[in-house]
Amino acid sequence: MRTEKSPVIRYVALRAVPFIQLYALYVLGHGEDGPGGGFQGGVIFASSFVLMALVYGYGTGRKGAPEKITDILAPAGCVLYAGIGLICLLMGGAFLEYGRLAGEGASEAAKHSAHHFGLIGIEAGVMITVTASMITLFFEMARDAHVDHGQDDDDGEDDDA
């Protein structure tokens, strides 16, 4: 972005990123017992890339989450969610009836754990879509406006076209 950031900011930001991402995964996994879930986790995960972009420049931030990957992940989350519903359907249950993932006539305990995995699965789907979408939103909005110092070459020339 504008000028070289202070070394303190650069140091702290770089080391905060893994913790932010770990926290995002915790929020996802902990969603069943406390506040949180796929949506919040996804937003927090995406914010770690935004932080990288704000401190180290557009190119460095985008390198962590390349276009090709986020473009695939954004619909993939929706597909994962709907896919779990579809599998329940194929197993003979209703759409998104997670208990059916254990198979027909399964014990209560098996159904319970199948339910658990179904919920985690759809939450993960939500998180994947939200993460990829938020990253896309931010980087596409910031694309033309950014002025980088040489790390990013592919559209630096667009700015003064």
Place this chain on the structure above:
Amino acid sequence: MTLLTLLLLVGLAVAAVRVRDLLAATAILGAYSLMMAVLWCQMNALDVAFTEAAVGAGISTVLMLSALLRVGAKEGRRGSHILRHPLMTMQELATTMRRNEARRSAWGSALVCLLVGAALLYGTIDMPRVGDAESPANTHTKVAEHYITKSHDEVGPANIVTSVLGDYRGYDTMGETCVIFTAALCVLLLLRQTGTARRRDED
């Protein structure tokens, strides 16, 4: 405490509208979201508070900042490379319209605001008190009671909000996920320059 939060909210909202520097307005809106999160906490809606803090105060502030990079941070000032995108022409249009109408419709706007505000206040008179067990939402269909008493056995998670979002209202959550995806898709279609557009730009 709730009253203090509400007063702060009103103050921040007025400040966000009054301030001319859009950068400051964005920061104020972030603070507004954070106060909203505090308010949700006071109402024991932790999941909502969490979302408000992460999305409202976090991501959407950053998104607005990146939008400001495109359109310029001063209200009514032209960005440096306007007319590149449909969004920019719209901003320019809005600027021109604002200039033309500047003072003329101030009283009309005030009247409309007051009327709508009065109508909304009138509407709140009929609403049940917060947490009222006798409110129609709680007595009519008994859904809330069902969720609170049965969700642990039927679904499992200790957090009822998760049970409702992921299981009882699973369809809705799937739709919401698709909405998020659609938002990203729209931004992609509008803003990403690929193939012919990029080549045309370079000529």
